[in-house]
Amino acid sequence: MNFNLTEIPLNYYLALSAIMFSIGVVGVLTRRNAIIVFMCIELMLNSVNLTLVAFSAFHGNATGQILVFFVMAVAAAEAAVGLAIIIALFRNKMTVNIDEINIMKW
Amino acid sequence: MNFEVIFFFFIAVSAVVSAILMITQRNPIKSVLFLIVNFFCLALIYLILHAQFIAIIQILVYAGAIMVLFLFVIMLLNLGDESRLTEKMNFKKTIAYVLSGIVLLEIMIGLGLPLGYGFSSMHPRAVEIGTVESIGKSLYTEFILPFEITSLLLLAAIVGVIVLAKKKFQ
Structure with a gap:
């Protein structure tokens, strides 16, 4: 059996990535829970990672996968800092609903 | 197919x-x-x-x-669930x-x-x-500076998380 999975064109990966990114945008715009908004941002980061890996494999260039590595490192740091901010917010306002957190609103 | x-x-x-x-x-x-x-x-x-x-x-x-x-x-x-804010x-x-x-x-x-x-x-x-070999080779030769800066970023994130999430002094 042939395990060389090269039959799927690049467009399929790009379309999947675009659809997942749009789902992340819908989540960011419609959900009011700060943690779920944060998870939607992770989903968008992952869809961009998929694009990078797909281009890397189809171009034969490893730089895209290196960039994905750095994106994951930044995403880990971002998740930790963001969740710490959410914990600090919850301690002060007793809510994570982003409609009620408007102290920075002008 | x-x-x-x-x-x-x-x-x-x-x-x-x-x-x-x-x-x-x-x-x-x-x-x-x-x-x-x-x-x-x-x-x-x-x-x-x-x-x-x-x-x-x-x-x-x-x-x-x-x-x-x-x-x-x-x-x-x-x-809890966010049920009361989603309909309006x-x-x-x-x-x-x-x-x-x-x-x-x-x-x-x-x-x-x-x-x-x-x-x-x-x-x-x-x-x-x-493969791990290829990624590791370019990570430790061509991209060594960004790789080291990533460690600084993670250190800053650790310090920032501790400062943000700890209890306030009375």
């Missing part, structure tokens, strides 16, 4: 369905679990793309570390869906998706560049 294409479509559809379920669940814990399912589907797609290292890192870092952090925070804050803003939601549709259209046009760039098969070197 052979086995590979059917497998790819199965994984892709489950990734999209789990993402949709993730943003529609009321309960944050269920959202996290569906996001983990989505990350596993993405790891399988990375394996189809011969990116072994990225697939393993995806499971270890995203599904293993970041999502556990999310679950931990949700259980720490003891959040239908007009804003319609605008949000329209805007997201425009974003999808823009991405599709930007990537040239109806026609694409004409890549129908992977590069012959795709198998060898995805």
